[in-house]
Amino acid sequence: MGEDLILEQKHGKARVRVARAWRQSGKQWIVEWNVNIMLYSECLAAYTNGDNSDIVATDSMKNTVYAKAKECADHVPVEDFGILLGKHFIATYSQVTAVTIKIVEKPWERVWIDGIPHEHGFKLGTEKHTVEININKGGDVKVTSGVEGLALLKTTQSGFEGFIRDKYTMLPETKERILATEVSAKWRYTRKPSCYTDAYNAVKKTLVDVFFGSPHVGVYSPSVQNTLYFMAQAVMHKFPVVESIHLSMPNLHFLPVNISNIVKFDHDVYMPTDEPHGTIEASLTRKDFTGFSKM
Numbered sequence: 001m002g003e004d005l006i007l008e009q010k011h012g013k014a015r016v017r018v019a020r021a022w023r024q025s026g027k028q029w030i031v032e033w034n035v036n037i038m039l040y041s042e043c044l045a046a047y048t049n050g051d052n053s054d055i056v057a058t059d060s061m062k063n064t065v066y067a068k069a070k071e072c073a074d075h076v077p078v079e080d081f082g083i084l085l086g087k088h089f090i091a092t093y094s095q096v097t098a099v100t101i102k103i104v105e106k107p108w109e110r111v112w113i114d115g116i117p118h119e120h121g122f123k124l125g126t127e128k129h130t131v132e133i134n135i136n137k138g139g140d141v142k143v144t145s146g147v148e149g150l151a152l153l154k155t156t157q158s159g160f161e162g163f164i165r166d167k168y169t170m171l172p173e174t175k176e177r178i179l180a181t182e183v184s185a186k187w188r189y190t191r192k193p194s195c196y197t198d199a200y201n202a203v204k205k206t207l208v209d210v211f212f213g214s215p216h217v218g219v220y221s222p223s224v225q226n227t228l229y230f231m232a233q234a235v236m237h238k239f240p241v242v243e244s245i246h247l248s249m250p251n252l253h254f255l256p257v258n259i260s261n262i263v264k265f266d267h268d269v270y271m272p273t274d275e276p277h278g279t280i281e282a283s284l285t286r287k288d289f290t291g292f293s294k295m
């Protein structure tokens, strides 16, 4: 380039919203996706010389999302759609060396009326299913699924004791508190599970089950850190198809309310607050972690 500078670049289209419905007699489905595409491609001349001849227009990327959604004849898991889309860009454009596709699925859930699943009725749920697909020129695919906004709370079986005490420490030790969080999790697959949607639901169920423990007894949490670790460990033990998991669990505080002569706290009245909140994150990865696989 005639200059002692290294240029690194990527371009893509963000927030492409698409909904895809599938209709069969007796049952209909819908998904709504927010798609982010990022292409790593050999198009340096566009930056240095204003030569666009190697550019895939981001408008074409957007249209590709709709075209590929149309091509999906059957109800398709969001992971498979991301792989399909990513592989298209790698296969179609020689300039493209790697692709990252990120998709957030809106939680439309089938409604049940009087115990019967509705054929064409859906309501919006809470937590969102996310995916990130990375594909390189050799066709290696990395699939990372996740859940965002999984809000969990338990009214007991949580405490926090034994932490460092110094001149800045005011927090009392406790064996009894409310534990509330909004789990964000991402886990990477070593290979394709038999069904991505089933795997997503099973991992999510494991996270929830370990957070709460059994319905009558529960399980004691000595810290968010310990609970997070057991949640991640359970996923790694139960799902050999998962090669790493990352969990982020803010500690959303329920502060005891004590107002002299008016309210004496007896594990009953709290001030809920998420500002500020604790941020606790960790990941678990298998030692023989490889990164990419053919999917």
Ligand SMILES: O=c1[nH]c(=O)c2[nH]c(=O)[nH]c2[nH]1
Residues within 6 Å of the ligand: 160, 171, 222, 223, 224, 225, 251, 278
């Ligand atoms: O579970 C917790 N982990 C912490 O690190 C922490 N810090 C804090 O003030 N409260 C808590 N609770």
